[in-house]
Amino acid sequence: MMKIYNTMSRKKEEFIPREEGKVSIYACGPTTYNFFHIGNARMFLVFDTIRRYFAYRGYKVTYVQNFTDVDDKIINRAREEGMDPLALSGKYIAEYFTDAAALNIKPADVHPKATEHIVDMLEMIKTLISKGLAYEVDGDVYFEVRKFPGYGKLSGRSVDDLRSGARVDVDERKKDPLDFALWKAAKEGEPYWESPWGKGRPGWHIECSAMSLKYLGPGFDIHGGGGDLVFPHHENEIAQSEGFMSGGTFARYWMHNGFITVNQEKMSKSLGNFFTVRDITAKYPGQVVRFYLVGTHYRSPLDFDDQKLEMSKKALARLYTTSNLVKEALAREGTGAGAGGEQLLQSVKHAEAEFVAAMDDDFNTALAAAALFDLSKEINSFVSDYAPSAAGHQALRQALEAFARLGDVLGLDLLQPEQSQNDNLVDKLMELIIGIRSQARQNKDWPTADKIRDGLKEAGIVLEDTPQGVRWKRKL
């Protein structure tokens, strides 16, 4: 049984899909006016991991993540750059996929763009006006919050609380300060679309309602995003969607990830303490970044700094070592008795059960990772005094397969294809260098042997002398 913490109820609830065996997920994607930062990355990665786990559990997953490709931030940025706003957002949509790939975030099943769904939004806005839930003023259209009785149910606030705390500059044309824009009249030089209320563009919230309903239908399973979207974004989505639907639930489970802080402070553009994934992956492999992020439960806050990435790098290296040790052991031949294989398979089974139990409990990736480390230790231990045999190889293959399968749920490629992507030239050179060093070692010329080893380490290559021969690998 899977349990999910639902922001709506503030409790973990058993997950019961709308349709048996299927799960529909909508996550609010980025506004494409810049490279995305590590905070955005956490959200993408959290939902990528969730969808991977659902798939692992046998669900047919439909995952939708939008691009907000027209809004104030894009327009302002485009103005600064002297670029066309839509060209700017198009550029950063492309960059999104580059960075997402570095973090092993899979493309969603659908990546709808706001600008390609103007018609859907217009239909929705028209309906809301005809139902008396929205009104037009000077080419703007606002949703009338007071007309939606459930307003505040997601964020646990009442309209009155919100009003008293409102720090917003009051727009006198609005009936209530909390009323939010569904449609904004275009100012000079802004991109616009024709509408019954004149030239304009959609408000931010309406796109997610229109696109999620279009691709997933009313009452879809999971709607998610960063914690700061609870209010007002998701609250507004609920109001306009459920107002539009007239009855029924917009989305059934609301999931929100915790924030990333830097030096214990919220990362934000205004504080200037944000890091783009583009910058981080220039210094650390995407896999390390990913491993770091899944090491903390998605709802907990997470502080980001290089020192912590260093720790993650070492921890990940440990996992990689396991898969290398297994590959090495499998390359050996022999006709041993095959002792211990049964026990190893028992451990594999146990680890996988632990992993599933952890993930079933509101996607506890930190606990799931611990199961991976337990399995790693079992495998290493088995390999450390392994006498090759047919049965042993069989057990090892199964163990490695399970190890990689579980790693993949977390988005980790424990088989490290990048390691095997060394070109021929490097392989040849290493063969040569190792040969020379072996000669030196045979002559007990330790200074030369050590010089080679140290020099290679400087260059990012680690040499290890083992009873089975010399092993080399690139440093992470």
Added chain:
RNA sequence: GGCGGCAUAGCCAAGUGGUAAGGCAGAGGUCUGCAAAACCUUUAUCCCCCAGUUCGAAUCUGGGUGCCGCCUCCA
């Protein structure tokens, strides 16, 4: 002012009633020419403080302290 979250070893981090996972770092050992990797052993009598409930609490309740977030664009 309103709403919410978090405080666990040197560091990171699970654990929400039954006596403290996992990782990094550290210590000792096996292996090694020396290393590295791996393996074995070890590292919190205690989970911010106080009071309470309970046979029993890091886990529940009340109070306090500290930190953070939302209420405004923001993942």
